[in-house]
Amino acid sequence: MKYGIILPTxxxxxxxxxxxxxxxxxxxxxFVWEPVxxxxxxxxxxxxxxxxxxxxxxxxxxxxxxxxPWKLASETATLDNLSKGRVILAVGLGAVDTGFAEFGxxxxxxxxxxxxxxxLDILTGLWRGxxxxxxxxxxKIKETKFHPPPPPVQKPRIPIWVVGAWPRRKSMRRVLRCxxxxxxxxxxxxxxxEVLPADVREMKAYVDANHTATTPFDIVVEGKxxxxxxxxxxxxLFPWFEAGVTWWMEAMWDDPNLDHMLARVKQGPPxxx
Numbered sequence: 001m002k003y004g005i006i007l008p009t010x011x012x013x014x015x016x017x018x019x020x021x022x023x024x025x026x027x028x029x030x031f032v033w034e035p036v037x038x039x040x041x042x043x044x045x046x047x048x049x050x051x052x053x054x055x056x057x058x059x060x061x062x063x064x065x066x067x068x069p070w071k072l073a074s075e076t077a078t079l080d081n082l083s084k085g086r087v088i089l090a091v092g093l094g095a096v097d098t099g100f101a102e103f104g105x106x107x108x109x110x111x112x113x114x115x116x117x118x119x120l121d122i123l124t125g126l127w128r129g130x131x132x133x134x135x136x137x138x139x140k141i142k143e144t145k146f147h148p149p150p151p152p153v154q155k156p157r158i159p160i161w162v163v164g165a166w167p168r169r170k171s172m173r174r175v176l177r178c179x180x181x182x183x184x185x186x187x188x189x190x191x192x193x194e195v196l197p198a199d200v201r202e203m204k205a206y207v208d209a210n211h212t213a214t215t216p217f218d219i220v221v222e223g224k225x226x227x228x229x230x231x232x233x234x235x236x237l238f239p240w241f242e243a244g245v246t247w248w249m250e251a252m253w254d255d256p257n258l259d260h261m262l263a264r265v266k267q268g269p270p271x272x273x
Contacts, residue, residue: 001241001245001247001248001272002247002248003028003248003249003269003270004027004028004030004031004058004220004247004249004250005022005031005249005250005264005269006032006033006060006222006249006251006252007030007031007032007033007044008033008251008252008253008256009256010039010258012040012043012044012047015047015048016044016050017051018048018262019049019051019057020048021262021265023052023053023054023055025265025266025267025268025269026268028055028056028247028269029055029056029057029058029247030048030056031057031058031059031060031088031090031249032045032048032059032060033060033061034061034062035098035099036063036098036099037099037103041059041062045057045059045079046079046082049082049086050082052083055086056086056088057079057083057087058089058090060222060251061091061092061094061163061182062089062092063091063092063095064094064115064119064123065093065105065106065111065113065115065119066100066106066112066115069118069122069123069126069139070122070126070141072089072123073123073126073127074149076089076127076158077126077127077149077150077151077158078149080152080158081150081153084153085152085153087152087154087158088161088180089161090160090161090162090220091116091119091160091161091162091163091178092116092182093109093113093163113170113171114137114138117174118134118136118137120160120174120177121134121136122134122139122141124157124160127157128151129148130144130145130148131143157179159179159216160178161178161180161181161218162175162177162178162180162181162182164182164183164184164203165184165185165192166183166184166185166186166199166202166206167186167202168186172203176207176210176211176212179215179217179218180217180218180219180220180246180247181203181207181217181218181219181220182221183219183220183221185199197239197242197243198243200221200243200245201243201244204219207219218247219243219245219246219247220246220249221240221245221249222249223236223240223248223249223250224250224252224254225237225270226252226255226264228270230273233271234271234272236270237272238272248269250269
């Protein structure tokens with residue numbers, strides 16, 4: 001299992017410093033959130049790339065339904081080249097209570113799902129290079145002839161992790177198009193519930209039975225191990241590992257104090273030994 005750390009707050013300089021410390025402490029990935037209005041995620045990851053050599057860099061998460069897919073394709077490809085192939089893109093519908101309505105973004109779930117699916121088409125299409133044309137319900141693109149940027153370093157593409165709402169078929173079919181699963185669980189009333197290791201095990205079985213790509217596939221969960229000793233960490237992590245989780249994301253959303261966060265970063269990733 002690999003271990004990433006999510007920076008819940010802080011400016012670009014903070015991101016650069018924390019990414020450097022995370023790499024030195026042995027973390028495998030450094031991630032930032034992408035707000036509707038706030039500190040820009042891709043600027044943060046760019047400066048983080050300049051202060052590191054090997055740690056993976058990404059978002060948790062990018063709400064693709066409100067992005068211009070061609071702009072995101074430019075940002076991710078540019079950063080992948082700068083970092084020599086270290087970008088991971090995590091996408092989902094996004095949380096509408098983070099400013100969607102206030103800034104006039106689409107809030108209807110069905111429409112956001114359509115925008116997400118078309119956005120994935122455009123991202124992966126543009127990463128492959130020109131010529132690229134697209135004729136969707138929401139987006140229409142004609143190929144460009146002028147100075148197309150270099151494609152991402154990573155082949156066949158930058159890994160895409162996507163939120164999958166179990167057991168919703170459309171959501172899980174979207175997962176099969178991508179390179180990683182961010183597990184969510186939705187009940188019959190359309191409300192989200194806590195995801196348990198048993199749910200991840202079921203979702204993994206579905207992916208194993210239906211995913212046809214031969215490239216690696218990740219299952220990613222968030223949690224918190226701050227304040228736990230090694231025995232407690234092992235007890236918390238092992239059920240997730242056993243269920244098939246490949247990335248543990250240390251998330252301190254409930255304690256965005258930067259001093260506390262830095263102490264956790266320097267402590268290093270959790271251990272199951």
